[in-house]
Amino acid sequence: MSTTPPHRKRNIFVKGAIPPSFIAESIAKHATRTDIGAHEIFLGQVRSDAMSGTGDGSMAPTVSAIEYTAYRDMANEQMNAIREEAFARWPQMTCLHVHHSQGVIKAGELCFMVFASSPHRQQAREAVAYVTDEVKKRLPIFGKEILSDTTHVWKRNT
Amino acid sequence: MDVLLFGMVAEKAGAISIAVEARSLVELRRELSERIPGIERLSYAIAVDRQVIHEDRALTGTEEIAVLPPFAGG
Numbered sequence: 001m002s003t004t005p006p007h008r009k010r011n012i013f014v015k016g017a018i019p020p021s022f023i024a025e026s027i028a029k030h031a032t033r034t035d036i037g038a039h040e041i042f043l044g045q046v047r048s049d050a051m052s053g054t055g056d057g058s059m060a061p062t063v064s065a066i067e068y069t070a071y072r073d074m075a076n077e078q079m080n081a082i083r084e085e086a087f088a089r090w091p092q093m094t095c096l097h098v099h100h101s102q103g104v105i106k107a108g109e110l111c112f113m114v115f116a117s118s119p120h121r122q123q124a125r126e127a128v129a130y131v132t133d134e135v136k137k138r139l140p141i142f143g144k145e146i147l148s149d150t151t152h153v154w155k156r157n158t
Numbered sequence: 159m160d161v162l163l164f165g166m167v168a169e170k171a172g173a174i175s176i177a178v179e180a181r182s183l184v185e186l187r188r189e190l191s192e193r194i195p196g197i198e199r200l201s202y203a204i205a206v207d208r209q210v211i212h213e214d215r216a217l218t219g220t221e222e223i224a225v226l227p228p229f230a231g232g
């Protein structure tokens with residue numbers, strides 16, 4: 001919330017997948033904030049990518065889950081910096097909530113949420129786009145893609 | 159000093175931290191290459207007190223050092 005002191009220690013990490021009901025509850029919690037006119041939400045879902053084939057004609061394995069680990073102290077510090085940048089750029093933003101999963105998240109489950117609210121849609125929209133991109137770039141979060149053939153590869157953001 | 163390891167670097171080392179003697183980041187990278195075979199083929203960054211540092215820097219041994227493979231959040 002905008003009334004939160006900027007340097008309060010926050011933790012963005014949740015154990016396991018983000019349940020869709022959690023998102024519904026997050027929206028419901030804002031019902032008392034009648035100065036809000038717009039919510040913008042980005043949700044990251046684990047995608048079942050096919051790995052490049054081995055060339056021997058066998059079926060390419062697909063991603064069945066991602067195991068996320070993180071350097072939590074640094075990630076939370078970086079998130080605080082991104083949060084302050086976002087409030088500086090979009091001062092009318094009412095609040096900003098970010099959560100990221102740790103542990104094994106299966107394909108089809110949600111692993112990342114960025115939720116911004118503001119009086120009008122433009123600020124919330126731009127802030128969510130900015131925060132989503134910066135989190136992917138700057139937070140030390142690591143993803144082990146567990147494949148359908150039980151091997152794994154390490155995911156990297158491009 | 160104990161250096162924190164993450165992701166594919168931790169996997170390669172078979173450990174989540176490693177004790178290293180190094181007086182600079184260049185020395186640290188050299189030491190890591192000797193201690194973790196194959197690390198030089200990975201792209202990794204080094205964080206000093208939770209900030210990624212690209213240039214060389216002297217180390218006193220009291221810093222929190224972490225070896226960070228490519229990020230994959232989101």
